[in-house]
Amino acid sequence: GAGVSQSPRYKVAKRGQDVALRCDPISGHVSLFWYQQALGQGPEFLTYFQNEAQLDKSGLPSDRFFAERPEGSVSTLKIQRTQQEDSAVYLCASRGRATDTQYFGPGTRLTVL
Amino acid sequence: ILNVEQSPQSLHVQEGDSTNFTCSFPSSNFYALHWYRWETAKSPEALFVMTLNGDEKKKGRISATLNTKEGYSYLYIKGSQPEDSATYLCARAGGADGLTFGKGTHLIIQP
Numbered sequence: 001g002a003g004v005s006q007s008p009r010y011k012v013a014k015r016g017q018d019v020a021l022r023c024d025p026i027s028g029h030v031s032l033f034w035y036q037q038a039l040g041q042g043p044e045f046l047t048y049f050q051n052e053a054q055l056d057k058s059g060l061p062s063d064r065f066f067a068e069r070p071e072g073s074v075s076t077l078k079i080q081r082t083q084q085e086d087s088a089v090y091l092c093a094s095r096g097r098a099t100d101t102q103y104f105g106p107g108t109r110l111t112v113l
Numbered sequence: 114i115l116n117v118e119q120s121p122q123s124l125h126v127q128e129g130d131s132t133n134f135t136c137s138f139p140s141s142n143f144y145a146l147h148w149y150r151w152e153t154a155k156s157p158e159a160l161f162v163m164t165l166n167g168d169e170k171k172k173g174r175i176s177a178t179l180n181t182k183e184g185y186s187y188l189y190i191k192g193s194q195p196e197d198s199a200t201y202l203c204a205r206a207g208g209a210d211g212l213t214f215g216k217g218t219h220l221i222i223q224p
Binding site: 033043056059091 | 210
């Protein structure tokens, strides 16, 4: 079956632009996670959804970052007024009910100029 | 240990040789330890999830061990092949649902 997909794979934005990153989780997976990987670092947790409920957003770095999952499947991570420090790979992962394993998408590489 | 730490940061290994690397993590409030393999331009691939002290898991030529009391895990690759070249990430699951990752070990297999 299909894995987690993310779009776009690459995004270049000018500083100050808004961007929206999409994640399509594995069908039927209840849990969805967003991570940010800056250059030379490991992925860092941003936010977690269970179905449509955002249960943890403690990792979002500022109020410019907003995530939603309105119907409990596809999720969008939105970054407003992008800054250069937002340049990173944004990873999405989903997890089924009876497993601890998080399945990752290929990521979106965001470059802010 | 306050964070998840991996060593070495990078590693060059001759094809056919065996190798191993380390993940250290806070042992308090531990739930599970995850290993992922991440090849360039692909999705991170889940290798193992381990929860119990003394756990050993194996997948083909790759195996992993877990010591939750002292807070470390080893990943072993036997008879390295060029397709093993990747970044290997470990991640700790604690009280929250998000994973805490190390910076990874970048493995290059030289033919």
